[in-house]
Amino acid sequence: MSAAASAPSRRARLADAWWEYRQSPVAVIALAIVVLLLAAAFLAPLFAPQDPYDQAALDLFDARLEPGSVGGGGYVHLIGTDGMGRDLFSAILYGLRVSFTVGIAAGAVALALGASVGLVAAYYGGRIEALIMRTIDLQLSMPAILLALVLVAVLGQGMGPLIVALVAAQYAYFARTTHGAASAERRKDYIEAALSTPLPARRVLFKHLLPNALPPLIVVATVQVANAIALEATLSFLGLGLPMTEPSLGTLISNGFQYLLSGRYWISIYPGLVLMVLVVSINLVGDQVRHVLNPRRGR
Amino acid sequence: MIGFLIQRLIQAIAVVFVMSLIVFVGVYAIGNPIDVLIDPAADQALREALIRQYGFDQPLPVQYVTFLGNMLTGDFGESFVYRLPVLDLILSRLPATLELALSAMLIATLVGIPLGIWAGYKPDSLSAKLIMGFSVLGFSVPTFWVGLLLIMVFAVELGWLPSGGRGPTQEVMGVDVSILTGEGLSHILLPAFNLALFKLGLLIRLARAGMVEVMSSDFVRFARAQGLPERQVVSLHVLKNIAIPIVTVFGLEFGSTLAFAVVTETIFNWPGMGKLIIDSIMLLDRPVMVAYLILVVILFVTINLVVDLTYGQLDPRIRTKGAA
Numbered sequence: 285m286s287a288a289a290s291a292p293s294r295r296a297r298l299a300d301a302w303w304e305y306r307q308s309p310v311a312v313i314a315l316a317i318v319v320l321l322l323a324a325a326f327l328a329p330l331f332a333p334q335d336p337y338d339q340a341a342l343d344l345f346d347a348r349l350e351p352g353s354v355g356g357g358g359y360v361h362l363i364g365t366d367g368m369g370r371d372l373f374s375a376i377l378y379g380l381r382v383s384f385t386v387g388i389a390a391g392a393v394a395l396a397l398g399a400s401v402g403l404v405a406a407y408y409g410g411r412i413e414a415l416i417m418r419t420i421d422l423q424l425s426m427p428a429i430l431l432a433l434v435l436v437a438v439l440g441q442g443m444g445p446l447i448v449a450l451v452a453a454q455y456a457y458f459a460r461t462t463h464g465a466a467s468a469e470r471r472k473d474y475i476e477a478a479l480s481t482p483l484p485a486r487r488v489l490f491k492h493l494l495p496n497a498l499p500p501l502i503v504v505a506t507v508q509v510a511n512a513i514a515l516e517a518t519l520s521f522l523g524l525g526l527p528m529t530e531p532s533l534g535t536l537i538s539n540g541f542q543y544l545l546s547g548r549y550w551i552s553i554y555p556g557l558v559l560m561v562l563v564v565s566i567n568l569v570g571d572q573v574r575h576v577l578n579p580r581r582g583r
Numbered sequence: 584m585i586g587f588l589i590q591r592l593i594q595a596i597a598v599v600f601v602m603s604l605i606v607f608v609g610v611y612a613i614g615n616p617i618d619v620l621i622d623p624a625a626d627q628a629l630r631e632a633l634i635r636q637y638g639f640d641q642p643l644p645v646q647y648v649t650f651l652g653n654m655l656t657g658d659f660g661e662s663f664v665y666r667l668p669v670l671d672l673i674l675s676r677l678p679a680t681l682e683l684a685l686s687a688m689l690i691a692t693l694v695g696i697p698l699g700i701w702a703g704y705k706p707d708s709l710s711a712k713l714i715m716g717f718s719v720l721g722f723s724v725p726t727f728w729v730g731l732l733l734i735m736v737f738a739v740e741l742g743w744l745p746s747g748g749r750g751p752t753q754e755v756m757g758v759d760v761s762i763l764t765g766e767g768l769s770h771i772l773l774p775a776f777n778l779a780l781f782k783l784g785l786l787i788r789l790a791r792a793g794m795v796e797v798m799s800s801d802f803v804r805f806a807r808a809q810g811l812p813e814r815q816v817v818s819l820h821v822l823k824n825i826a827i828p829i830v831t832v833f834g835l836e837f838g839s840t841l842a843f844a845v846v847t848e849t850i851f852n853w854p855g856m857g858k859l860i861i862d863s864i865m866l867l868d869r870p871v872m873v874a875y876l877i878l879v880v881i882l883f884v885t886i887n888l889v890v891d892l893t894y895g896q897l898d899p900r901i902r903t904k905g906a907a
Contacts, residue, residue: 425883427842429842429843430842430845430876430879433845434876435609437872510723514723517727518846522727522849522861541850544734545734545739549735549739552731553731553732556731560724563723563724563725564719
């Protein structure tokens with residue numbers, strides 16, 4: 285470790301981390317792709333040729349046009365149209381938006397919930413800790429997709445139930461990670477010192493324990509956003525996620541599946557490609573962040 | 584050892600009990616099965632007769648106790664849609680799912696572990712990097728999307744393999760099997776590979792991580808210093824030590840393979856339990872949903888138990904701790 289790292293300002297540490305991150309060109313490209321896709325998703329209304337939610341703009345005569353054809357709207361459908369005559373390029377941009385929204389919302393709520401549960405377990409210890417962590421372990425032994433499947437089946441379709449299902453399926457990963465990091469910190473002297481002062485428990489939890497449990501949490505959060513997006517797509521593909529009026533990438537792929545066997549590959553292949561590139565890129569970014577934040581990397 | 588076993592068994596039973604309660608309340612308390620089950624055009628008398636027949640007129644706790652009692656005798660009720668006892672229905676789909684899951688695990692193990700061991704043995708080689716790249720793809724790309732690609736390439740474009748279904752089956756000791764005929768094999772190849780991909784990525788990583796760690800340990804250095812040939816160092820000292828995490832994950836992942844079969848079965852139209860549960864959710868066939876979920880919970884608890892006990896066999900340190 286350099287001298288800068290031993291007495292780092294926040295800025296110097298960030299610069300250090302960024303320098304470390306840049307050492308992998310693949311990770312830099314992956315980050316660029318994620319940023320690009322995020323921008324494309326949230327600026328979609330500015331440059332998508334069509335509003336895919338506007339049912340009036342859809343024309344069934346334009347359905348299943350091949351990539352590059354010109355439809356009734358007078359513009360080129362770069363990657364064709366889907367079964368309802370929707371411009372696929374626009375639909376993907378808006379679908380990306382939905383997928384990001386669901387993934388980030390689910391990831392954020394799961395992070396908040398899981399980190400709180402993990403912190404509480406580490407802080408109180410004893411029976412409370414044993415009970416919480418045993419439950420978490422049990423839940424982790426069940427595959428996330430099964431839990432999400434059940435919840436969606438019970439709660440019904442739509443954005444809200446979907447996010448609840450994803451959070452329930454994922455918070456346990458955050459809880460275990462936080463608990464692992466925080467219970468190691470808990471035994472250190474500075475926490476004992478903080479506890480011996482009349483500070484409220486809340487302050488020790490969030491000011492001392494949480495920041496020190498943060499690095500592994502960031503890594504888990506990155507990966508879990510990718511997982512949430514993939515899980516949402518899977519559920520939508522199975523017909524249990526978002527409806528066709530509010531299509532995510534998964535819904536688009538599912539919708540195109542029926543045309544795949546008749547050779548109209550583009551309707552599900554292009555949304556799928558975007559999904560794949562997105563999920564793999566986020567995972568690659570997460571891998572590199574893990575590498576950068578690993579305290580043992582200096583060895 | 585026996586104390587450990589009993590403690591684990593009690594825990595397992597408690598878990599199954601709690602899960603049955605959650606599943607039951609979740610599935611029955613939300614939504615009204617009467618509306619789904621009974622034709623809205625049916626007259627009042629018929630309606631009430633049916634409600635009594637299914638026990639929907641009872642309060643929920645009573646329904647649960649009845650349900651639990653029936654469950655203990657293996658009676659999960661009758662499917663609303665198929666009009667068959669649920670347990671029979673699910674068990675009739677079990678062989679197809681097991682066959683698929685086992686084939687997938689076999690592919691993942693036979694391919695994944697050697698690749699992972701190689702990648703850990705020569706971590707800086709190009710081949711190791713390629714293998715690791717493949718493993719990242721394996722578990723980050725959604726299963727259903729790979730399934731679509733497989734269908735598009737091998738079934739639609741090349742026409743080498745069928746796009747779905749199970750093909751003809753042969754009966755072996757009362758169980759339908761499809762891997763024994765060429766036709767059946769051609770049907771299972773794509774779905775099994777599809778289901779295997781995730782585990783493949785995982786096993787590669789696991790075997791590699793174990794390999795890297797063990798290779799740098801003192802006893803390997805010692806074995807080498809003794810002048811043992813490299814082959815013997817690896818097979819005698821290294822492989823044994825990476826076996827524990829692999830066995831655990833293999834056991835735990837078998838359960839999740841059964842769960843993920845839901846996706847693969849839907850894509851490839853494979854007539855297993857997973858396809859049944861998706862259809863049941865779509866049709867709100869509650870008895871099937873409840874029974875499937877409880878069977879899966881029992882399965883997972885059993886697998887966890889078996890893995891815990893196998894652990895003890897592989898690592899004597901855990902066994903003595905458990906006995907103490």
